[in-house]
Amino acid sequence: MVYLIGASGHAKVIIEILEELNIPIHALQDVNPAITSLLGYEVLQELPESFNTVTDRIIISIGNNAIRKKLTTLTDRKFFTAVHPSANVSRRSSIGEGSVVMAGVSINSSVVIGKHAIINTNASVDHDCVVGDYVHISPNAAIAGIVEIGEGTHVGIGASIIQGVTIGKWCTIGAGAVIIKDVPDGATVVGNPGRIIKTKSI
Secondary structure, eight states, X not given: OEEEEOOSHHHHHHHHHHHHTTOOEEEEEOSOTTOOEETTEEEXXXXXXXXXXXXXXXXXXXXXXXXXXXXXXXXXXXXXXXXXXXXXXXXXXXXXXXXXXXXXXXXXXXXXXXXXXXXXXXXXXXXXXXXXXXXEEOTTOEEOTTOEEOTTOEXXXXXXXXXXXXXXXXXXXXXXXXXXSOBOTTEEEETTTTEEXXXXXX
16 A cells, blocks of 8 residues: 655645556545545545555655755655656666656656656656756756756756756756756756756755
8 A cells, every 4th residue: 555645736636646656545634634535535634643654655746855855864764655647667677666757758868866756747857857856847847958956855847957968956947947067056947048046954
């Protein structure tokens, strides 16, 4: 059985991936007591005592990268990796535990996807890329070959990153941005060509 942690829109997409894969969903868990069900599945405020630490698995179904990281440090339970059957994933690539790959995604040869990452609808990740833990690549983003994306970075919808670029940790790449050079840790980049508008300490 799989349990989802988080019961919002992101969870809806993961639910439908699991349904397509015929993976049984036992329930969802969310701290908001006002949410009692989602797409016909029960939403609990905490995982039940019946949770089997040997056979049951968790997906953290929350889009916020920092929250996903925090929640993974609070449990030693095992995680499930979900890949939509319409995704095209090279057999020479790897996807870390707890990560989710949405419909229409292309992941080409020799790509390494870290733990608890989100590769969202119709995104493209080309050959020899390294995508860190807790990264979110938004819908229709295009990542060329030999790109490295650091932990916790969010690549916005429709963004493009040319080949060979390194993106630091906990960056924000704005929607539609075109990245043609390396981006340091903690930077927010927008526009075409991409320009740094602020940097935060990480």
